[in-house]
Amino acid sequence: MEQYIELLKSNKIKVTPQRLAIVELMDVHGHISVRDIFAHIKANFPSLSLATVYKNINAMVESSFIKELKIVGQDAKYELIKEEHSHMICKNCGKVDDIILETNAIVTSASEISNYNIDESSVQLLGLCPDCQ
Template sequence: MQAHKDAVQLLKEAGLRVTPQREAILTFLLEYDGHATVDDIYSSLQSRFPSMSVSTVYNTVKQLSQVGLVKEIGVGDGASRFDMNVEPHHHLICVRCGALYDFYLEEPIRLSVPPEAQGFEIEDYHVEVRGVCPKCKEQKPS
């Protein structure tokens, strides 16, 4: 129930109209433990909102991202994931199961810009580390 109240408040503070679909999507993300895809959100809410389309979910999370309520993460597997943790952080990605884990670096870090990119103004950065998670490491490859 608290996540529902938080979602309504966050939408209002962001200047977005509170609709049942937006509220449900944001509540889902507040309660989700991890980095949800549009399909995760749609699958979870489809029975409550049978007329809601995947594009409604996509447009809503994009809008939530634009106002800074969620962070969109593109991890190279084609499906963006959405994270309620909007603080600066980075990700460990398991190449076997696709699990995504947050990690933090001491700030600020020094980035070396290649000579051909001198003068490039860096606005943001994201470190992505790929490997095999402990759970997958324990399993024998099939």
């Protein structure tokens, strides 16, 4: 729990028991939706509402502490900011896995073709995970 307190503090986010629980869930699950977070922690915080969880998540997204991951056909998922990575998404079970890919070549070529000045990229690859094949 101590490492989560440090994580919040170093990002200048006020430490509350709810936020600690949210951060711990994200760390354990990797990518998790607000609904799933709520389902996991509501037993520990009987007065907690779904709206409050959304509010906490939004505050943490705004302070660039967690990242929103929009996936077509799924609820948005959230993860702790870490090394830049791409995502593998299973079209059958909805599982999301991190993968480190070399995307510089894609970004450079996209920039050349489009004349865009690209400062952010997000790669999502969809298919069937090993369990669903």
